[in-house]
Amino acid sequence: MADLVYTHVLDFDGDVVTKRYVDGKPGAAEREWRALTLLAEHASGLSPRPIAFEDGVVRMTRIAGVPLRGLAVEEVPLTAMAEALTELYEAVPPGVLAAVPVRPWQAEALAGQVREWLDAWRPRGPRADRAVKEGLRWLAGRRPGESGVRPVFGAGDGNLANFLWDGARVRIVDFEDSGRSDLVYELAELSEHVSMWVDGEVEIADRFELSGPQARRLRDCRRLQSLVWLFLLSHDSPRNPPGTFDRQVERVLRSLEA
Structure with missing residues (x-):
């Protein structure tokens, strides 16, 4: 097959x-x-x-295992998912990790791509156009720096379908965009992936204890990822329920207003 x-x-x-x-x-x-x-x-x-x-x-x-996407992700598999992520992020020793190439689409490269997408935006209605305007304004003043960076090995794909639950533990598949990354960026990508909220809100970042600088970096990276999904979901797809794009518009506006 x-x-x-x-x-x-x-x-x-x-x-x-x-x-x-x-x-x-x-x-x-x-x-x-x-x-x-x-x-x-x-x-x-x-x-x-x-x-x-x-x-x-x-x-x-x-x-073996059933993808978490589409399941009613309750406390036990969500806890197991956090445990699997912790294992992933802590698995590769620092000396080995330092030699691993950086994963594709790190924050600054992604920010440049998002600016191009939003600059070329075609009107989609008042709320969506406002989200684009506010997103461009935020990007213009964005000064993230390197505070709160903790190097980890990242899978590079936030799709909930890549986490398989076998009733006892969660395991991870699909590493085509993997590489050296940082903890907060990986959590942001996971948190804002459409699969984490389209069928019911799944919040994973609060399972990790973050320092003050990391919490601020998480907010910055989540805003960036939410703008990625604003663009991606503007191209209507039958894979997502009706109204998904409008929900993403509201997520972007809430994120930028926070």
Whole structure:
């Protein structure tokens, strides 16, 4: 059986998954393989076990579990998700992490892309246009600095579907955008991903104890990520319920007013 999933094809053969990258996304297969091998060494059992890698094809073990997206994410699996994230963020020793390439789309590169998107915005109604105007004003005055940065290994994808619950623990899949990151940026990406609120609010960042500078950085990074989703959801998609874009507009305005 094969399913086309955005950037790759997945083939399932018993307990083995073969992931074939099909869109030429630079470095994606290499990042996936690096993540699987690092986690196999430093956090065994948290993710699929690597089997083989060649010419953009990654073979790995298949792990049991139901994606958290679409579930009624209650206290037990949410606690297990926070535990899995903590394990991920603490898994790679600092000396090893320092040699891991930075993951794609870190904050400053993303901020530049968001400015381009919003500068090219076409009117979508008073509330949406106000969110864009306020977003551009915020970006123009944004001075985040490096306060509150704690290097971690990040999965690079906030989709709740990448967290598999087997009734006892949560494990993580999909590492094509993984790499060296920082704790707060990863939490912000997770918190603002559409999958974390479209079917019912899931708040994960408050499961982590953050310093004052980290809390301020989280607010900054969440605002940035909310503007990403304002643009992405402006292109109506049948994958999301009707009204999702309007809900995102209100999330952006609340974030910028906070």
